[in-house]
Amino acid sequence: MAIPVLLLLLLFADIATATFKICAFNIKSFGEAKASNRKVMSILVKILSRCDISAIQEVRDLKGEAIPALVKEINRYDSSHSYVHLESKRLGKNSYKEQLVFIYRADMVKITDFYQYVEDRPDHPEAFAREPFIVRFHSPKTGEKDFALISHHTCPREAAKEINKLLLVMLEVKSRWRMENIMLLGDLNASCSYLTMDQWKEIQIRSGSYFHWLIGDKEDTTVRQKTHCAYDRIVVYGEDFFKAIIPASAKPFNFKKKLGLSEEEVIISLISLLCVNILTMCVAGGLLTVYCQ
Known part of the structure; x- marks a missing residue:
């Protein structure tokens, strides 16, 4: 299993003086226990309230109460927006199940369609092990008004096989919705011992000219200083969508400093789940912006 991370992948788009942010992160085993932990919830609320859309992986909410409680706290913390959520079904081939969840600002963006990929x-x-969850969004606030997000969390021991299969997922989204503004994001376990050099050579979305990996292999998206692995990735499909992103603007952003957290606080207080890295993308063209922060 990959080191637990809470990885934020931010896509900034200019909305007059504001920015539009798409985030994705892995909250390890988020459920009733963590929802009842005030410190965990406080930090999650501060993070999620930065984002117009958040794609969350590894939710294990058996009673279906943890995510609604989190959304309620976000709305209480940030009354300037209206936050709602969309959950996938419980995913998994055996007794171990996870959900993929999108939390988003209903006053900034709308969901126009969604589906669970079926093999x-x-x-x-x-x-x-857990099929990707695909959601189509429409935002009147951005230049590229329609786009699809594919949220996925691979099984570490099957990372190569799953990442290779994501080619079919992305092509299906393109055909189904007749669009090319597609972004795959999440914890792909795409690094270190989970993906060998020989396996990389077989990854089809790695070599195709229409697929753009915005987070390099040498980046570190983990929480521990002693670990250096690019487990979490952003992959953009389509030239127009790719050209909207400022070159080399996708990079890890350490928000431990933003919240004043030590590594020990992150690991111990957050039960090894909170990642301190935010991947920040400034975008231009159809999704204009002039700065990253």
């Missing part, structure tokens, strides 16, 4: 092609064997 039903006889010519392609099943690869996913």
